[in-house]
Structures are given as C-alpha cells and as structure tokens.
Amino acid sequence: MSDQASPRCSFIVAGDPGQRTGGYRYDAFIVDGLRERGWKVEVMGLAGRFPVPDELAWEAFDRALTDLPDDSLVVIDGLAMGGLPDVIQTHAGRLRIIALVHHPLADESDIGSVQRMLFLRSEAEALAAVATVVTTSAFTARRLQDFGVASSRISVVVPGVQAAPVAVGGHHPLRMLCVATITPRKGHEVLVAALQRLEKLDWECVCVGSLLRDPLHAQRIARQIQDAGLADRMRLYGEMADVELAGAYAAADCFVLASRYEGYGMVITEALARGLPVVCTRGGALAETLPPEAGLLVAVDDVDALADALRRMIEEPALRKRLRDGARKARDGLRDWADAAAEFARVLDSV
Missing domain, CATH: 3.40.50.2000 (Glycogen Phosphorylase B;)
Incomplete structure (x- = not known):
C-alpha cells in the first residue's frame, strides 16, 4: 500500500x-x-x-x-x-x-x-x-x-493480550505478584495491612510498578512495609522492562491487586494469559474483567476480606488448583x- x-x-x-x-x-x-x-x-x-x-x-x-x-x-x-x-x-x-x-x-x-x-x-x-x-x-x-x-x-x-507461556507455579513459600503503579488508587496500603495479618504463613510478594508517579506515596508504602516487619518478604521493585516483567509473571504462583478502581484492569488478563489464579477487588471494572472461575473477588478497602482470600490461596491447595485451572481455561478465550x-x-x- x-x-x-x-x-x-x-x-x-x-x-x-x-x-x-x-x-x-x-x-x-x-x-x-x-x-x-x-x-x-x-x-x-x-x-x-x-x-x-x-x-x-x-x-x-x-x-x-x-x-x-x-x-x-x-x-x-x-x-x-x-x-x-x-x-x-x-x-x-x-x-x-x-x-x-x-x-x-x-x-x-x-x-x-x-x-x-x-x-x-x-x-x-x-x-x-x-x-x-x-x-x-x-x-x-x-x-x-x-x-x-x-x-x-x-x-x-x-x-x-500478548501470548505468554503458562507459569509453572508450585513454589514454597507461595509467590504472589502485584503489578500496579504505586499510587493511592492502587491500594497498596490495604495489601500491606492484609499481608501483615498473614505474617505467620509462608509467602513472598513481589510488587512491580513505578515508584516515581507519586514519590511521597511510594515512600509511605515502603515505610509501612518496614514498620510491619515485612521488608524481607514484600519488595517494591519499581518498573520493569518487558523481559524482567515476563520473568516475574513466570515465577509467580498467584496474582493480587488491591486497586480501588480500574477502567478495565489489563494486568488481570495478563495474569490469566500466564494461567495465574487471581485475588483482586471489585473496584470499577475488575469484577467484569476477572472470570469467577479464575479468582477470588473482595470488596474495595476491606483488609479483612483481602487477608482471608489470600489466606485461602496460601492454605488451600485444592482451591488454588481449581482457580489455576479456571485461569488456564480463561486464557484460551483471550484475544x-x-x-x-x-x-x-x-x-x-x-x-
């Protein structure tokens, strides 16, 4: 042409x-x-x-x-x-x-x-x-x-969504991945509070997302993680290049997002493309983006509900397998x- x-x-x-x-x-x-x-x-x-x-x-x-x-x-x-x-x-x-x-x-x-x-x-x-x-x-x-x-x-x-290999999973401790810019709308402080309640369980959480869009808020989240005694288990990595981000998805067992509002939630379908089970809020469009068979939905800003959903993801391997199977089924329908x-x-x- x-x-x-x-x-x-x-x-x-x-x-x-x-x-x-x-x-x-x-x-x-x-x-x-x-x-x-x-x-x-x-x-x-x-x-x-x-x-x-x-x-x-x-x-x-x-x-x-x-x-x-x-x-x-x-x-x-x-x-x-x-x-x-x-x-x-x-x-x-x-x-x-x-x-x-x-x-x-x-x-x-x-x-x-x-x-x-x-x-x-x-x-x-x-x-x-x-x-x-x-x-x-x-x-x-x-x-x-x-x-x-x-x-x-x-x-x-x-x-x-870009085609991606299925994450193998099965790690111990359980590896959670959160991909979200560190800004107030993304609800990281709720995620930290929920994970603090699970400090006696075996888990790790990798947080990927810019620390520069709201530096003061990012500093508050880093301080909250430190004060909660989670610094060796919950890490803020900032933005990642595509290759690094693909590696983070591949190394994860589940995906978590505590966002207060999303107009769609591309990271949810990107997690599904790797066959990852998801725990996220119902904020905005998220309840429609996440198929019910592929994850657990909780109310926005509900620390108790988020902690309970993550506890189940950690402690109930049968549930985790069922949601992982649902994520892999949803993966086949992504465009x-x-x-x-x-x-x-x-x-x-x-x-």
Whole structure:
C-alpha cells in the first residue's frame, strides 16, 4: 500500500508516550497494531501538567491540534483532554476527534470533592464536543452515560493480550505478584495491612510498578512495609522492562491487586494469559474483567476480606488448583492485540 493510499491518524497523549501504565501501554499496542494494518500513525506526547492542566499543557494541546490539517482524524487520550474542553471545542468543527477514555478522571480515588466536580463538568463538556468515544470496557461505557454520552456514540474496544507461556507455579513459600503503579488508587496500603495479618504463613510478594508517579506515596508504602516487619518478604521493585516483567509473571504462583478502581484492569488478563489464579477487588471494572472461575473477588478497602482470600490461596491447595485451572481455561478465550487493533480500525473507519 502506498503512503498516498494509507489511512492516517494521530494519537495525542499526555506526556511521554513511552510510560508503562496500563493506559499508555494500551495506546501503544493499538498504535502498533494499526501500523501493522497499514495505517500511518503519528503519536504526539504533550508537554505540561496533566490531568489538572497548567498553561504549558494548554498551549501544547492547542498547538498540536492547530497544526493538524482540516478533516484530520485524531485520537485523544482522556488523560490529555479531560481537563481542557475549551481546546476540544475550538477544534472540533474542523477535525474528526475520537476520545479514548480508559476511565473518567473524576473517578480517581485521590482527588478532593472540588476537583472531582470540576472534572465531572470538564469531561462532560469535552466528550460532548468529540465525534465519537472509545472506551476499554463495557463498565466504562456505562459510566460515561452519566457524563451525558449516549450509548450510540460509544464503542468498546477491549484490550488484547500478548501470548505468554503458562507459569509453572508450585513454589514454597507461595509467590504472589502485584503489578500496579504505586499510587493511592492502587491500594497498596490495604495489601500491606492484609499481608501483615498473614505474617505467620509462608509467602513472598513481589510488587512491580513505578515508584516515581507519586514519590511521597511510594515512600509511605515502603515505610509501612518496614514498620510491619515485612521488608524481607514484600519488595517494591519499581518498573520493569518487558523481559524482567515476563520473568516475574513466570515465577509467580498467584496474582493480587488491591486497586480501588480500574477502567478495565489489563494486568488481570495478563495474569490469566500466564494461567495465574487471581485475588483482586471489585473496584470499577475488575469484577467484569476477572472470570469467577479464575479468582477470588473482595470488596474495595476491606483488609479483612483481602487477608482471608489470600489466606485461602496460601492454605488451600485444592482451591488454588481449581482457580489455576479456571485461569488456564480463561486464557484460551483471550484475544490478541491484532484483534483489538482491527476493531479499533473499524471505529476509525466509521468516523
């Protein structure tokens, strides 16, 4: 296919496109998949502060849209657009804008009531101005109707997953893996408190995720682990490269996530792709992402329930085997990123 005939679009994200959170990784996988399908995709990372934008962010966003030719197709990540509806409104008449919403900014757990109300208003205004909206889960699609977005304007493109070998498991002590950026929404303090109650049992917990997005919070979690006497059994490794992360999954016996809210929860399907049984909360979309036969669900912020679920995972090998078998069955039904990109391409073609 010649460059002249290739379909084109732009992706705009907040900050460095190479960040390794679930949302940025989703965007990157979709971009790679579109390119493999012959699309010419330009990815732009915006300078400035997001999601509560500063003047630099406003200028960078406006300049990025101003530089696009009329009738350009542009996908804008919700983290970049949610706080800047006026910029969207200025350019919506001449550009074909698709909002990509992983979860509403207003649903973040560590913002105050005033900022939450501001996001509710600004996100609703921004979403009203775009041509169409893509979300990563049916849960988020339903949630966006609370922002005045009609279901007919929303397309759900569920994440894919990379093929991976099944984790062998069977270690002693039991090896738990948690993959989550160390920020308040991810609930690490609840996980530490739950594991402290299991200090007499045999287990290890590896926590993978950036320590730099909220350094003060990461320091609080590290101090909590130290004070709980768990420093030799629960370790914060920070971000890992793909090869290292694959090794962490391969070495695990089960996966745990204490998150207060997820718009989808890609790490859950990544754990299932390795055949790992899961313990996680019902936060946001997680109850829909985790098949019931593959794991145990607990209420958000319920230390007792999380400790009990993890105790069962450690002490009941029959339960662990049943959930592992369920995870391996679920693994067979996971779709890959090529399928997700193909679905995303169909949305782009319709705009």
